[in-house]
């Protein structure tokens with residue numbers, strides 16, 4: 193993890209425009225990301241280009257501008273809201289004389305700070321090591337102390353080879369541990385839950401309001417905050433939905449544009465709850481100017497984790513910030529497809545509860561009508577009575 197100054201690292205943000213439509217929103221998002229990582233933004237450098245410069249991504253003139261901003265603001269780090277190649281990062285660091293990180297490293301850093309469960313920690317470390325592996329040419333500075341360490345180096349091996357070998361070993365170990373955890377969970381989850389209770393997963397872009405909605409429904413205290421990636425670990429609760437009985441609802445990690453593929457791969461276990469759910473509540477910040485783009489990003493990640501076939505209800509959240517009232521929309525077959533509500537104020541929650549009961553009833557009707565499910569192992573046995 194990065195070393196942090198007490199007041200937060202001072203960051204210069206770089207946002208280049210290659211002709212996309214939503215540059216202002218991208219800039220705003222990266223500033224939020226930087227803030228969520230604990231940095232304070234001291235300058236934002238923007239520029240227009242047709243395509244990235246192969247050596248420095250930003251091009252000579254812009255790099256000069258960045259270097260001046262670094263000196264002027266005494267910055268600790270330069271954050272590019274783009275994916276940089278290892279060579280570009282190296283060239284940039286030389287040119288601006290300051291640490292340079294890209295969007296992927298920034299997101300990985302936030303995840304590293306938030307990870308709490310052992311699963312989460314393993315997954316983040318794995319993703320970071322994967323990302324680092326391609327960057328080893330830069331030298332792995334925090335391993336410097338192991339230079340010449342007895343037993344750490346084979347005959348004639350360079351530091352780089354030693355680093356690679358250690359890294360490879362660590363990655364293998366982490367993968368094995370994760371697989372073991374996944375297997376354990378798989379056995380528990382599948383045998384106890386399959387076809388018995390309705391499993392609902394909250395999905396959506398980061399900051400859409402998933403945890404707020406989860407808390408409002410279950411009276412739980414899942415961490416909700418105006419931060420990106422406030423939630424990392426999956427939390428599940430039982431929820432009583434009247435005649436339809438219990439359902440299990442899970443709050444999960446949020447998605448974001450260009451989610452690093454290392455993370456999607458590493459978070460396979462966490463996202464399993466999503467791909468195995470019977471119903472996804474796709475929570476959307478309905479007042480975001482880029483909500484369509486955000487929804488597409490979520491669909492993309494869902495496809496990547498094999499969850500695009502799972503039934504979905506879109507929850508248009510934060511209606512208190514707009515002018516519309518709570519509502520339910522059905523398709524031509526009568527299936528609920530969208531619900532408009534405010535998780536924070538509670539407006540429209542009742543409609544969602546009814547919708548969940550409706551889907552749960554369908555499941556118990558069409559699914560195998562088995563005995564009452566054993567869901568006692570679900571974390572926390574907090575139950576909420578939902579009057580319908």
Ligand SMILES: Nc1nc2c(ncn2[C@@H]2O[C@H](COP(=O)(O)OP(=O)(O)OP(=O)(O)O)[C@@H](O)[C@H]2O)c(=O)[nH]1
Pocket residue numbers: 396397398399400401402403404405415416417418419420421422423424444445446447509510511512513533534535536537
């Ligand atoms: N005005 C308004 N704000 C809301 C509503 N729901 C959530 N928020 C706010 O939106 C912010 C993000 O809420 P969270 O519940 O943490 O969002 P999340 O989707 O869980 O975010 P991540 O865990 O970071 O992916 C918080 O500041 C909430 O208070 C709502 O209905 N209306």
Ligand SMILES: [Mg+2]
Pocket residue numbers: 402403404415416422423444446
């Ligand atoms: Mg959350």
